[in-house]
Amino acid sequence: MRALVVDDTMCLRHILLHMLRDFGFAEVEEAADGMHALKLVKAHPFDLVITDLNMPKLDGLALLKQIRSNPFTTDLPVLMITSAADKEHLTQAIRADVSGFLAKPFNQNALEKQLKRIGFKTKPEKVS
Template identity: 45%
Template structure:
């Protein structure tokens, strides 16, 4: 599974990449904002995007909307990561068809559960335990 990790904080990207590698997801790329992420999505194939909500230039919500509006990318799974607790913003993310949501702070076990959920969506015929 090829995964794009998007976060403006390099330390958070590295934590996420480390967790993913520990879970045997090694085919990863990273981007510091939604603009660069969307550019990468136009040029390469990804199976999943994990993006932060709050970022400069293009935040996670704008990235999610751009993905859903792009015919080629519309069905791409997107996991949003955020410490956001404002109900209206969370509802907007759900209405924009986010695949899953991770609340910061989180641990590797939480990430593993979300990854299993995404894998089940991508490959519904495979039983993942």
């Protein structure tokens, strides 16, 4: 499986990259803003996009709308990360057909729950 993590905070991108690899995503790419992410989505097939809502250049909502407007990516699952309890932006994301939300701060269990909710099977934890 191939995923794209989009966030302007490098630390959060790297945390998500490790979490996704733990869940069996073999290929995980990253972008620091929505413009870079949009270029990657247009150039490569992805199974999942996880994007922050608030970013420079092109925010997560605008990225989501661009993904949904392209017939080749309209069904691409997109999880939105937000720290804002901004009801207006959340409503706009729902109207734009976001696949799910992750509220900051989140943990691996919250990510796994969202992945399973949208149909991804996560790798079982290793028992030692």
